[in-house]
Amino acid sequence: GNEPIYEALLDRLLEKRQEKFTPEPSRHVLSEYMVPLDCKYIGVEIQNIPFPKNSIVVSVIRNGSYVIAQEDFKINYGDQIHILTDVNDFPYANREIEEIINGKKY
Helix, strand or coil: CCCCHHHHHHHHHHHHCCCCCCCCCCCEEEEEEECCCCCCCCCCEHHHCCCCCCEEEEEEEECCEEECCCCCCECCCCCEEEEEEECCCHHHHHHHHHHHHHCCCC
């Protein structure tokens, strides 16, 4: 009977940032990205990584353990980052996230 966890986390983050959320129903895509050794954002807090506007880092798997990623969480090599994106923004957001994580233009 509870709200889905990732949608609840998204709502909480948007409220904290005082951003508006589209009241009409939407669908979300949860994607996973592996942080490579040469990622330029290793050791950088999530809040300082320029992820697309309508994307939110909801969790990270580090050394086999799930971590709920707070804004001050720093990513490391080998982290599996889970990012929630609206289905309508996914094609654009996925490409941008890939460029951020891998440092390459696609």
